[in-house]
Amino acid sequence: MFKRRPPLDEVSVQWLFDVFEWALRNFPPAVFYRQTLLVLPTNEYFPGRVDSVQGMAELVFERVAEYAGMAHWPWQVVEKSHCHLDAPQQIPAGASQAFSGEASSLASHGHALPVVYDRLLIGNPEALIAGFAHTLGQYLGYTAREVPPGGVDNWPQVTEVLADYLGFGLMFANSSFVFPSGGCGSCGGSVSRNSALSQWDHTYALALFTTLKNIPARKVKPHLKKSLRGHFQRCLSDIAGRPQLSRLKQFSSEPRQVPEHHLARAENR
Numbered sequence: 001m002f003k004r005r006p007p008l009d010e011v012s013v014q015w016l017f018d019v020f021e022w023a024l025r026n027f028p029p030a031v032f033y034r035q036t037l038l039v040l041p042t043n044e045y046f047p048g049r050v051d052s053v054q055g056m057a058e059l060v061f062e063r064v065a066e067y068a069g070m071a072h073w074p075w076q077v078v079e080k081s082h083c084h085l086d087a088p089q090q091i092p093a094g095a096s097q098a099f100s101g102e103a104s105s106l107a108s109h110g111h112a113l114p115v116v117y118d119r120l121l122i123g124n125p126e127a128l129i130a131g132f133a134h135t136l137g138q139y140l141g142y143t144a145r146e147v148p149p150g151g152v153d154n155w156p157q158v159t160e161v162l163a164d165y166l167g168f169g170l171m172f173a174n175s176s177f178v179f180p181s182g183g184c185g186s187c188g189g190s191v192s193r194n195s196a197l198s199q200w201d202h203t204y205a206l207a208l209f210t211t212l213k214n215i216p217a218r219k220v221k222p223h224l225k226k227s228l229r230g231h232f233q234r235c236l237s238d239i240a241g242r243p244q245l246s247r248l249k250q251f252s253s254e255p256r257q258v259p260e261h262h263l264a265r266a267e268n269r
């Protein structure tokens with residue numbers, strides 16, 4: 001009768017654990033446990049400024065790709081009104097062939113992979129960073145050997161969690177459901193990004209990331225918007241009591257070689 005209500009419904013919690021386990025099976029767990037950073041929305045992590053919109057987008061993306069360990073992939077940052085291509089929002093037909101564990105097929109013959117952004121998000125850095133991280137999660141997801149939990153119908157949701165797994169959970173939690181201030185997006189103000197998962201889902205994924213990485217809550221909460229701090233603490237408490245946690249932590253001791261095309265954190269930020 002007096003049992004505390006869980007921070008998320010049980011189906012969502014189990015699915016988030018499953019996605020993290022899928023990521024640990026399909027991408028080098030040693031990189032996650034030893035090298036992947038919790039990326040903070042601060043000037044320390046995203047230094048510098050340029051005058052042009054395109055230049056600023058490229059500067060931010062360069063940092064995002066570095067923290068994701070994917071800076072060595074061939075990229076082309078393109079404003080959406082100038083590009084007829086788009087980042088992979090959905091798995092194409094023949095999805096069973098997409099999960100090969102190889103990145104070479106994505107950028108064959110040296111062709112750059114498009115990273116499409118909305119210039120209106122330049123004024124909302126966390127949403128811009130989350131959008132870039134999601135694009136990288138989508139491309140990285142193609143290289144997995146296994147179809148993700150829930151199948152390819154959940155591709156946008158899976159790849160958002162994969163971006164949380166890459167260390168960008170704060171930006172996703174903070175920028176989900178950011179509504180325009182003072183009217184619609186075309187009227188100015190802060191513009192939102194499209195999000196497949198809620199801020200509550202991303203906060204749970206963030207709590208799972210920090211638990212697995214042994215990052216103290218005091219390092220996270222100052223950068224998390226106030227309305228989510230209590231939920232974050234409840235997520236930490238819920239995760240600590242779950243038996244699935246020990247299964248994920250077992251991956252930390254696996255001595256796996258890091259393939260060149262997978263994650264590899266740049267040593268110097």
